[in-house]
Amino acid sequence: MAATPIYNFSAGPAILPPEVFERAAEAVRELRADGHAPGAPGIGLSLLEISHRSKPFAAVHEAAIALSHEVLGIPDTHEVLLLQGGASLQFAMVPLNFATPGAKLCYADTGAWSSKAIKESREIAAGGRGHETVVVSSAKQSGYDHIPALPALPADATYLHLTSNNTIYGTEYATMPEVDVPLVVDASSDIGSRPMGLERAAIGYAGAQKNLGPSGVTLVWIDRSWLEREVPAGVPNILRYKTHADAGGLFNTPNTFGVLVLELVLEWVKAHGGVEAMAARNMAKADALYAALDGSSLYVPHARADSRSRMNVTWTLGGAPEAEREALTKRFLSEAAAAGLDGLKGHRSVGGCRASIYNAFPVEGVTKLVDFMAEFERKA
Ligand SMILES: Cc1ncc(COP(=O)(O)O)c(C=O)c1O
Known part of the structure; x- marks a missing residue:
């Protein structure tokens, strides 16, 4: 322990509650039953050495998903997935799954992360998907110092992609914009920070390493009706949302430690109001x-x-x-x-x-x- 406290202003991976560190350390030494519930008996094994398909881990995974709905306000109409690959993988997965010929994928360009999402949509278009990437607003000219107003959107847009908080430039949508097209929201750096209308996103995602836990786990929520849409041929199974949803979020081995810490952070948020x-x-x-x-x-x-x-x-x-x-x-x-x-x-x-x-x-x-x-x- 340092002699004087260090206040950690890191942008991410970032500060987590001390109670979460304590409980995560304990689970690494020995996981408790019932999703690592306080007072539950120890299982005799570390969280890090058990199968992701074992009963003790299933309890952790289920609790993490249940708390994502309860604490973050993600409605039951949406599937919650705890994926790997960071928010950056979502920049690609969203257009990979939903860019169809002639589709208009709209983006608000509010900073470096929005630009990366736009780049992925364009890259996929360059591969011959036949969709259009429409940048509907941009604050680039003024050094991304504000959230630009949204113009009228094409009525047939597949979605509007927003970055709710721009980690690098320090700008944020005060409220989730009211638009008539489905929203896709990258909430990596303000998820859980306030009631923010996450339920209004058809698809939302957040890398955990700011407000939700460690790096290596990404919370994704997706309206189940979108899982039924036909995904263009050629998209590998692991990059399809439906693959993960159909496998109950366990298509392959998740970041088991990350899932536990996310669960503990959500418990902490709940316990603190x-x-x-x-x-x-x-x-x-x-x-x-x-x-x-x-x-x-x-x-x-x-x-x-x-x-x-x-x-x-x-x-x-x-x-x-x-x-x-x-x-x-x-x-x-x-x-x-x-x-x-x-x-x-x-x-x-x-x-x-x-x-x-x-x-x-x-x-x-x-x-x-x-x-x-x-x-x-x-x-x-
Ligand atoms: C708003 C936002 N989106 C996306 C990312 C990229 O996240 P990852 O490194 O998990 O891919 C970050 C990382 O800081 C971010 O702040």
């Missing part, structure tokens, strides 16, 4: 940080006020002449790290700083950062 309570806490943390940025003449927030993320707060250091800014930013980051404020370096494509304040991030860490920033500015 659910996504509504997360939202209140997250709002208080984000408000404190944005107030510090807005009240400063040194720090410059990246995101426009109407598009600000409650999960990833991004800023650069202004004030100093251009040539000195980089050195000043480096000094800010190294002094922050020395003060126990870790992981504040902005993504290389934006520079500056980024504070990722996911569900498990404590309010005290934000207070400490705000105090540090004020002190740094006073001395600068």
